[in-house]
Amino acid sequence: MAAALASGETTSVELTEAHYAQIEKVDAQVHAFLYLDKEGALAQAADVDAKRKSGVELSPLAGIPLALKDVLAQKGIPTTCGSKMLEGWRPPYDSTVVSKLKAAGIVILGKTNMDEFAMGSSTENSAYGVTHNPWDLTRIPGGSGGGSSAALAAFEAPLAIGTDTGGSIRQPAAVTGTVGVKPTYGGVSRYGLIAFSSSLDQAGPCARTVLDAALLHEVIAGHDERDSTSIDAPVPQVVKAAKKLDVKGMKIGVVKELQGEGFQSGVLSKFHEGLDALVAAGAELVEVSCPTFDYALAAYYLIAPSECSSNLARFDSMRYGIRIGDDGNRSAEEVMKLTRHEGFGPEVKRRIILGTYALSSGYYDAYYGSAQKVRTLLMRDFNAAFAQADVLVSPTAPTTAFKIGANDNDPLAMYLNDIATIPVNMAGIGGMSLPCGLAEEDGLPVGFQIMSPAMRDDLMYQVGGTLEAALLSKWGGPLLDKAPVLAGN
Amino acid sequence: MSLNYDQAVEKYEPTLGLEVHVELNTKSKMFCSCSTEFGGAPNTQTCPVCLGLPGALPVVNGKAIESTILIGLALNCSIAPFSRFARKNYFYPDMPKNFQTSQYDEPICVNGYLDVEIETDEGVKPFRVEIERVHMEEDTGKSLHVGGATGRIHGADYSLLDYNRAGIPLVEIVTKIVGGTGKYAPQVARAYVTELRDILRSLGVSDVKMEQGSMRCDVNLSLAPIGSGELGTRSETKNVNSLRSVERAVIGEVVRQSNRLQDGERIVQETRHFQEESGQTRSGRSKEQAEDYRYFPEPDLVPVVPDSAWIEELRATLPEKPSTRRARLQAEWSVPDKEMTSLVNAGLLDVVEETITIGADPTRARSWWLGEVSRLANEREVDPTTLITPSQVAEVISLIASGDLTDKLARQVVEGVIAGEGTPVEVIAERGLKVVSDDGALMTAIAAAIASQPDTAERVRGGNIPAAGALIGAVMKATGGQADAAKVRELLLKHLGQGE
Numbered sequence: 001m002a003a004a005l006a007s008g009e010t011t012s013v014e015l016t017e018a019h020y021a022q023i024e025k026v027d028a029q030v031h032a033f034l035y036l037d038k039e040g041a042l043a044q045a046a047d048v049d050a051k052r053k054s055g056v057e058l059s060p061l062a063g064i065p066l067a068l069k070d071v072l073a074q075k076g077i078p079t080t081c082g083s084k085m086l087e088g089w090r091p092p093y094d095s096t097v098v099s100k101l102k103a104a105g106i107v108i109l110g111k112t113n114m115d116e117f118a119m120g121s122s123t124e125n126s127a128y129g130v131t132h133n134p135w136d137l138t139r140i141p142g143g144s145g146g147g148s149s150a151a152l153a154a155f156e157a158p159l160a161i162g163t164d165t166g167g168s169i170r171q172p173a174a175v176t177g178t179v180g181v182k183p184t185y186g187g188v189s190r191y192g193l194i195a196f197s198s199s200l201d202q203a204g205p206c207a208r209t210v211l212d213a214a215l216l217h218e219v220i221a222g223h224d225e226r227d228s229t230s231i232d233a234p235v236p237q238v239v240k241a242a243k244k245l246d247v248k249g250m251k252i253g254v255v256k257e258l259q260g261e262g263f264q265s266g267v268l269s270k271f272h273e274g275l276d277a278l279v280a281a282g283a284e285l286v287e288v289s290c291p292t293f294d295y296a297l298a299a300y301y302l303i304a305p306s307e308c309s310s311n312l313a314r315f316d317s318m319r320y321g322i323r324i325g326d327d328g329n330r331s332a333e334e335v336m337k338l339t340r341h342e343g344f345g346p347e348v349k350r351r352i353i354l355g356t357y358a359l360s361s362g363y364y365d366a367y368y369g370s371a372q373k374v375r376t377l378l379m380r381d382f383n384a385a386f387a388q389a390d391v392l393v394s395p396t397a398p399t400t401a402f403k404i405g406a407n408d409n410d411p412l413a414m415y416l417n418d419i420a421t422i423p424v425n426m427a428g429i430g431g432m433s434l435p436c437g438l439a440e441e442d443g444l445p446v447g448f449q450i451m452s453p454a455m456r457d458d459l460m461y462q463v464g465g466t467l468e469a470a471l472l473s474k475w476g477g478p479l480l481d482k483a484p485v486l487a488g489n
Numbered sequence: 490m491s492l493n494y495d496q497a498v499e500k501y502e503p504t505l506g507l508e509v510h511v512e513l514n515t516k517s518k519m520f521c522s523c524s525t526e527f528g529g530a531p532n533t534q535t536c537p538v539c540l541g542l543p544g545a546l547p548v549v550n551g552k553a554i555e556s557t558i559l560i561g562l563a564l565n566c567s568i569a570p571f572s573r574f575a576r577k578n579y580f581y582p583d584m585p586k587n588f589q590t591s592q593y594d595e596p597i598c599v600n601g602y603l604d605v606e607i608e609t610d611e612g613v614k615p616f617r618v619e620i621e622r623v624h625m626e627e628d629t630g631k632s633l634h635v636g637g638a639t640g641r642i643h644g645a646d647y648s649l650l651d652y653n654r655a656g657i658p659l660v661e662i663v664t665k666i667v668g669g670t671g672k673y674a675p676q677v678a679r680a681y682v683t684e685l686r687d688i689l690r691s692l693g694v695s696d697v698k699m700e701q702g703s704m705r706c707d708v709n710l711s712l713a714p715i716g717s718g719e720l721g722t723r724s725e726t727k728n729v730n731s732l733r734s735v736e737r738a739v740i741g742e743v744v745r746q747s748n749r750l751q752d753g754e755r756i757v758q759e760t761r762h763f764q765e766e767s768g769q770t771r772s773g774r775s776k777e778q779a780e781d782y783r784y785f786p787e788p789d790l791v792p793v794v795p796d797s798a799w800i801e802e803l804r805a806t807l808p809e810k811p812s813t814r815r816a817r818l819q820a821e822w823s824v825p826d827k828e829m830t831s832l833v834n835a836g837l838l839d840v841v842e843e844t845i846t847i848g849a850d851p852t853r854a855r856s857w858w859l860g861e862v863s864r865l866a867n868e869r870e871v872d873p874t875t876l877i878t879p880s881q882v883a884e885v886i887s888l889i890a891s892g893d894l895t896d897k898l899a900r901q902v903v904e905g906v907i908a909g910e911g912t913p914v915e916v917i918a919e920r921g922l923k924v925v926s927d928d929g930a931l932m933t934a935i936a937a938a939i940a941s942q943p944d945t946a947e948r949v950r951g952g953n954i955p956a957a958g959a960l961i962g963a964v965m966k967a968t969g970g971q972a973d974a975a976k977v978r979e980l981l982l983k984h985l986g987q988g989e
């Protein structure tokens with residue numbers, strides 16, 4: 001697409017209109033988008049076209065449309081986080097990611113659906129309806145960033161931005177047959193990313209190829225003085241790495257703990273095909289053990305809810321968002337209570353209650369304190385593993401996309417979806433998911449996860465790019481070519 | 490029968506704890522670049538960060554860290570090589586994020602002390618107040634409750650919120666338990682806050698204006714029967730907004746608590762509010778159900794890890810300690826201990842020094858500030874330094890020295906200046922307060938006095954010099970107090986044949 005734009009074969013306005021046409025056609029079935037900013041996007045596209053015509057030097061992705069997860073603040077554009085709480089709120093500022101996208105001339109089509117406040121693995125927790133997996137509309141597109149990945153799989157957008165707290169970029173990528181990357185924590189500014197769990201949240205690129213993801217990664221990454229936790233170091237050269245297509249002599253660590261019980265057989269077999277492809281490309285496999293991974297999920301479900309219980313306290317109806325019950329007689333506290341009762345969905349409430357409890361005096365050491373210790377141990381496991389291997393690999397998610405509603409009454413089963421992705425967030429390292437085939441038993445996409453040490457995001461792009469090339473030649477074309485064509489209206 | 494203060498401290502031993510909040514005078518807020526200017530139109534000094542908008546993130550103000558380290562060093566604290574911010578979680582409409590970014594178990598400065606001096610029955614004695622911690626936090630917004638009778642939240646028709654103050658850097662300085670003060674608890678509390686204020690002022694890190702709220706003090710106080718070795722249940726008195734109030738709040742709480750204990754009632758652990766008018770405290774929020782703030786390390790901020798070389802650089806810039814300065818000034822002015830302590834505790838050292846620097850005689854400068862000006866300030870229940878400037882006092886003193894004013898006239902001039910009638914010279918002109926030293930005018934008055942009291946005059950002529958007082962008094966009265974009394978005496982005695 002970028003080449004077609006550069007050569008003048010097409011224009012950004014044409015490209016943008018074509019994507020709106022596809023959205024028009026299929027989004028009633030997929031429901032990837034919550035808001036479309038057609039006017040703003042077309043104006044931005046026209047601006048890029050004009051600049052290109054006048055010979056101004058443009059960034060590689062200038063003029064390419066993108067779908068933005070509704071958790072990132074975009075000035076003047078409704079930003080809901082999939083919650084009723086923020087219905088109608090239009091941020092007065094741009095998140096750093098959005099500023100960088102705009103500066104690079106990337107055209108923001110609209111905001112995509114997500115689990116409320118990024119809490120979930122299926123996008124079923126959105127206050128604005130579920131998103132459907134383009135591979136099978138009766139199935140979930142993953143979560144929390146199901147909207148962004150579904151938009152890519154349904155060809156509604158060529159690029160998307162997601163955020164990943166426990167797997168919300170990688171797991172949707174896995175179940176929709178697309179690519180998703182969680183950069184090293186601190187690699188991309190969190191300024192304007194509406195926080196779920198501050199120490200785990202990280203925005204990252206979603207795309208249909210590893211190289212596209214790398215190009216987008218370099219646009220949004222970099223130090224930001226408005227985010228104290230952003231890393232003040234050069235951005236890893238991920239585009240260069242994605243183009244290397246060479247893994248000879250690289251050591252690939254296969255995590256023993258992430259391939260046993262609970263993993264669907266088709267997921268494991270496609271994962272092993274991916275390993276075979278890497279070996280064929282000259283990489284060496286080593287088995288690594290990370291025993292603390294067994295505690296990662298439990299620790300995550302203490303840390304993330306604890307931080308969310310505090311982060312979501314600001315939604316009190318005083319300054320923005322909805323306000324319920326302000327009839328002139330009720331006190332501020334009563335209005336706060338009513339608003340929070342009405343505005344938050346059940347999963348959000350569940351986590352706020354869990355986190356509030358975990359931080360309570362008398363329980364702090366046992367819960368939040370212990371969870372932080374597990375986090376330190378996880379980092380040690382990763383350090384030991386990275387001493388033996390350049391990158392680590394595992395299946396991204398234990399299963400392919402499940403049916404909508406399948407885990408409605410079982411939050412724990414839902415939480416298990418993130419068992420392979422959560423350790424990456426807990427340790428603050430980089431993680432990527434790319435498609436490695438369709439499971440034999442259900443014909444649905446399987447994700448292959450590559451984990452790289454902190455600030456060595458280039459390594460996962462190098463391995464991912466090589467693996468993708470090997471699989472594409474084996475398949476004879478992109479996996480998404482095998483997806484059913486949506487009939488549309 | 491209810492106990493008064495003296496009776497109370499005969500039976501009970503007070504234990505103090507003082508928490509002082511100081512607004513730093515940095516140009517920008519603690520976690521964003523908004524201005525900290527006082528008095529802006531509501532909500533004009535706000536941004537996504539200090540309004541706590543979704544997605545906004547804090548960034549620590551480096552200048553605030555520097556100021557806090559300076560405070561810690563001046564208070565003899567250790568500066569933590571690693572400290573962290575923490576979130577203090579509770580809901581309140583004027584708190585944008587519904588948590589306050591503060592420091593909890595990892596404060597930046599710990600274990601310091603501050604030496605103060607208090608006047609005791611046995612003379613001036615030193616007292617060491619140990620400092621537990623100095624930590625950084627952000628201020629909240631302000632609520633204005635409109636309608637209703639009390640201006641308080643209950644009964645108000647609606648409330649307005651101003652977030653200009655939200656995010657202004659605050660430093661909290663917390664003492665360890667201050668015991669062993671005995672009956673001098675009020676003086677210790679006041680001397681500590683005074684000394685602290687002087688140190689903060691000398692560091693230039695805060696305006697330390699208690700009346701404007703840039704320095705606020707919470708007084709924790711408990712009582713236990715003397716000799717019991719126990720610690721009683723404490724109350725926490727807020728809203729103590731002047732040095733004088735610090736002292737009064739301690740007295741008020743000692744009296745209140747001792748009477749409850751005396752009557753066999755228990756002390757409720759609670760927040761109380763100091764009432765400026767009565768000197769009493771009023772019950773606020775009960776802390777019996779200890780509020781659970783669910784502190785945890787602030788994940789949006791990285792730990793504060795000050796470089797030790799930087800700390801030493803800051804240490805080298807510390808100004809002369811107020812106590813050292815006091816010792817120096819005391820020697821320079823040759824002031825007795827007790828008077829020096831009074832000057833310091835009254836917060837008058839700076840103005841006296843300034844008055845002397847302008848050229849006033851040290852003894853006279855001290856006695857004017859500590860005497861007349863303080864008396865007038867007490868009457869008005871304000872800080873003496875807000876009433877009159879050092880240059881005005883110096884001017885009055887120089888007019889006395891030149892014989893243009895008598896002490897009595899000078900008091901009227903000072904009163905006029907304080908009443909806002911203008912500069913000393915203007916007040917003199919306006920009120921016609923010139924000393925009558927013209928011999929002719931005085932002689933006329935003296936003649937009139939003698940004529941009206943012939944018997945008295947006769948006694949003076951007969952050598953009864955003290956009897957002249959009545960005649961001098963009559964002359965002073967006739968001249969409206971504007972006569973130079975010494976001059977009158979001289980002329981009168983001479984006229985009656987008693988001059989030397």
